[in-house]
Amino acid sequence: MASNVLPGWLTQIFTTNDAPSPGQHQEILNALYPLRIQATELEDAIRTLSALRDTTCNTVRLMESAIHPIRLLPDDILREIFEHCVPWCREDGTARDTFPNEPFSAAYYNIFNVCRNWRAVAHAHPRLWTVLVIGPRFHRDQSYTSTMNRIQHTVEITHARAGSLPIRVHIPQSEKTIVGRELLLMVQTYGKQWGCMRIEGTTEEYDVLVILLNESSLPSLHELSLVGLSSGLSETLHIPALRHLRFEGAVQKTRNLFTPLSQITRCEFINSSPDSLAQMVNLEELIISCGRVSKNWRKPREPPLVLPNLTFLRVTEIDGGRSTIIVPLFNHFRLPALRTLYVHLPDTWRGSLIALDPSLIPDSIASLSIASDSIDGENAIRVTDFIRRSKHLHSLHVGGSQAPAILEMLATDLAVLSRLRNLYITPFDPISLHDTAHSLKAFTSARMLAGYAPLGPLRVYMRALNRQDDQAALAIQCVGGQELQVVDGKFDTFDNVPHI
Template sequence: MTLTPASVRAAVLEQTERTRRCSKADIERFITESELRIISLDSQIDALIELRDSQRACVLALRYIISPIRTLPVELLVEIFDLAIQDYTHIEDVHLISQVCSYWRSVAQSTPRLWTRCLAVDLQEEKDVADGLNTWLARSAPLPLPIGLVLMTQSINPDILEAVLKVAPRLGSMEIAAMHTIPSLLVRQVGKCRLDHLVELKLFGTIEDDDADPTPISFTAVPRLRKLTIRLGSTTPQPIMPWAQLTDLSLHSSSPDVTFGILSQCANLFKADVVMSGWLLLPPAEQSILGLNQLHTLFLEFLEFIATSEDIASFFDCLSAPQLQDLELIFTPVQWPQANFTAFQLRAPNITRLAFASSDSLTSEDVVAAIRNSPSLTHLKINWCGQCFDDAFIRTLHYQDGATPLVPRLHNLVVSSEMADFTEDVLAGMIASRWWPDTELDSEVTPSAVARWTHVEFDIEEYEWGPQFEDILKDIPSDVLSY
């Protein structure tokens, strides 16, 4: 019999009519019987639901067994895991993968490379964190791994530090970052470890002087160390490092003796980032030429209100870099020692990239002299240098047929400024003189005397470019010219 709303209503009415003719005892007996039937039906429903859920679980298990991912080789599954783990969330990602099923957890925990992303370790964490850190580091064995130590105060949990130092021979890179200063005791503890695989060491924060232990900081068991970032205080003893094997050095020092003492030992430097603070003019007797014969890239910053023009001149007088190609200079607010820089350029004739930044004293004549002595220049960047980018400078870059160009290989120009100290027509004419369409380029019988622009960019604060400027340069693609 099929139940319908009408049949249900009819049954209810019939039952109601029947109960009117029954006694109270009959009605109570009927209620009891009905409640028992309801309990019986509920138990049957629960059993059926349990059976249904059991069958669903069985179906899911069977589908998992025949699913394509179940048939993947372990090596391919590991590749998928590796792609799914993002550097920024790698801790959460690898744990999520481990929670999918026991098989995935087994694969993940037995694959060391999934546990070798850069790990930031707070040295002030509690002991229970040390237990988890030990487990994590054990799963990365035997592979090298990068690690960063974060120190917000001078307090260090010895259990956390011990967990890190135990894997010191496997560290491929290490960073120690402090809110203010790095305790020299911590650096000494790290330096005493065997660091067989350490390629890069970064010490972000001035190393704190320790009167109780005046011995120099020493890193001698670092056969693979190539990159070093270090900041030294005015009284911090020069650390003992394998300077000769370094190829990349970032040095912030307030002592000229320490700076030159370190650079004089770095015969194989390819890249150097040197920040001068508290610079003092070297006595003339100490101004011997420092030859960095392998140096390719140099970033120099003289901190504001500390260095003088004589300081900068003294530094350039002491430096020789015959292989230098990439040079960036930040010097505020001192007068630019052009004659000393020109003499330095004669000892560095292969500069192709030159950048000036944050100098209100730099004049257009200074920039012209600098690029005139860099005949191989291909990239020029002028960032926030007052009024040096003016019409006089722009005209020196303007190319005219038959004339010898100043920097014939220049094809990349970037200028950022707070003001526009130029005439738009002069600038547009200069840019147009070094640009021609592809059709002309293909039809050239002899190469042009100057390189065609590949990138030109202007960032002038709150400046509105006129329609004539846009019209003159309308044929230059937006991926080449940006303003």
């Protein structure tokens, strides 16, 4: 009610606590009735207009969606988008993080439920269906039969939609593993199309699974991961196309695990003792990430075995004690073709590289990465000997507290200065950055004085940069026109060097 429609006396009453007179009371009642009617009419009008506004806005949204550019996307662009929504279809290999957690993740349903066209495009795109997870956890409210029916349906539609593309299969460890006749039928029916396979489980589950695999045809299986095996297998696997083998948390107590092991060209031992390595005479790439090894490795092999085709080796120690795999590895094997070598030791490692004869390090190495925050001065000298031994070395990564000392020792070696083309440094921590700066200046100055061209982009890796650290790193005065790059992260691989 606007104040300009009220009598003056009524406005005055609003500002006091006085009661109106009988005449004023009647006058208020007479004026109140039409105002109430007017307020009701206004509320009805507001509701009508609000409903009209909502309907109009909804119509606008529908019309805008009808002309949205996404409706005009060709099918090939839609397929590209769908692959990003289901990223594991673009992965390869058998690492755990390349598989989804469930047979059908929410990503599939998000694609299917948009419209019939999207669903049709997704169903007709084989690449989306190249990953299969068999054996999810049993749901408490489902019987074994209903669970098996669901798994069987998943397997059937996956193979139907994948077309002729190879399929990566994951059989995870669960509360109850899917074993027996049903799984055997699945393997026998669809195993011919499986290219990669990851199996997780206990020893008892393995015995059953291995029998199933051995009784099935797997002509396309070229990569296999065995996870969690704690004892020797009772059966021998015959997989003719197998080339890549991965053990995770497994101990191999039989040499006849695969026949023949000479067909393996790439192998990974993750927290597993590499006891079956001696039979892999055609190995080209090897990754070992383990701590303590079996007794077979404690004494040098006489005569040592030769792995003539091995070009890539990554060794990561995961035990904080004094045991090591790097020393017995070179005592047991000769690697004349080795081109890329990674040696990464944990911060708590208390072993020693002194026992490793530098003459056992192949002089064919072109790329070398050695990093540890636990290497002392004596081990740093031995590392320097390894680097000098590598006559074809052109890419070097040094990490840890002794990195500055190693660089300063190398700065006096003209042979190393002449060979090196790329240098990567990971300081011990941001505090040691100034020591790194000093050693880098000494190294680049020595190269310039010797008349050698500047290195390729020199990279300093820092796991956690702040503004002060960043400025300090950028202030490193590398002479001779040397380009410097400060990387906020962790060194992983050399440029243009193949790795697993």
